Amino acid sequence: MTKNELRKKALCKRKQLNSDYKNLCDKIIFQRLLIYLKNKQINNIFIYLNLVNEVDTKHIINYFLIQKINVYVPKIIDNKEMVAIKIDKDTEYKKNSLKINEPLEGIQISPEKLDLCIIPIVGFDENCNRLGFGRGYYDRFLKRTPMSCLRIGLAYEVQKCKAIPIEKHDITLDCIITEKRIYFPV
Ligand code: ADP
Ligand code: MG
Numbered sequence: 582m583t584k585n586e587l588r589k590k591a592l593c594k595r596k597q598l599n600s601d602y603k604n605l606c607d608k609i610i611f612q613r614l615l616i617y618l619k620n621k622q623i624n625n626i627f628i629y630l631n632l633v634n635e636v637d638t639k640h641i642i643n644y645f646l647i648q649k650i651n652v653y654v655p656k657i658i659d660n661k662e663m664v665a666i667k668i669d670k671d672t673e674y675k676k677n678s679l680k681i682n683e684p685l686e687g688i689q690i691s692p693e694k695l696d697l698c699i700i701p702i703v704g705f706d707e708n709c710n711r712l713g714f715g716r717g718y719y720d721r722f723l724k725r726t727p728m729s730c731l732r733i734g735l736a737y738e739v740q741k742c743k744a745i746p747i748e749k750h751d752i753t754l755d756c757i758i759t760e761k762r763i764y765f766p767v
Contacts, residue, residue: 587742588712591704594739595634606737606760607637613758614641614733618697621731625651625690627665628699630674630682635701636735646670653690655718656683663718665690679714692725700754702736709734709754709766710745723752731755 582590598606626645631638645652646669653665657677666687674682700719704712711734713719723732734757741759745751757764 582742582746584712584715584746587704587745588715591712591740591742592634595737598634598737598739603634603737604637607640609760610636610735610758611641611644613763614699614735615644617733617756617758617763621697623650623696625653625695626697626699627653627655627692627695629701630654631701632681636737638699638735641699642668651690653695654684655681655722657718663722665692665695665722692722692730693727695726695730697731697733698723698726700732700734702734702740702757704740704742704745705734705736705754705757705764706742706745707764707767709757709764710747710751711754711757712742712745717750720750720752724750733758735759 628638628642642652651667653667655663656666657663666684666689668684668687672687673685675685677683702711703714732752732754734754736757736759738759738761753766
């Protein structure tokens, strides 16, 4: 299957999850993430603000803000580049052209300074290959993060694909967390 066919299938399956089940999965994924991050030294986190069907990040973000960890979220500049903007509990947001909330203002950090990136997923395979919406924003952004930066994807099990036809520019993630397990590249 092509990337686009896989995207369509995974998005359709994700949309069918009922909201109680989704909420339960979100809680399990959050707990799994915390266990995985225990004892890891993290100062600067880049994390997405979820669309309705995506794995929820609200509670994860609040948790990190309470821990006094620096939290940055994506903002798209001129429809071409994704940058990381610092947020706090008072940050104001506005929806961008993709209907994703973005901070109105805030300090920008260079990707080189990030310790952890938490990434949304449209589809994934058992080798931690990722499909996004097909714009390549995360591939371009993650390329600029250091080797030491952890790249973690969050997804539901229904988004798993047999094999993703990866291209040279595609960045493999360090792990993908679902409600069932954590996947690592083999
Ligand atoms: P996604 O990762 O969102 O699923 P793709 O991997 O299909 O999307 O990438 C979409 C497009 O983004 C590619 O066809 C390519 O033109 C562009 N792209 C991705 N990464 C890079 C890169 N590192 N340098 C230049 N262009 C890139
Ligand atoms: Mg890609």
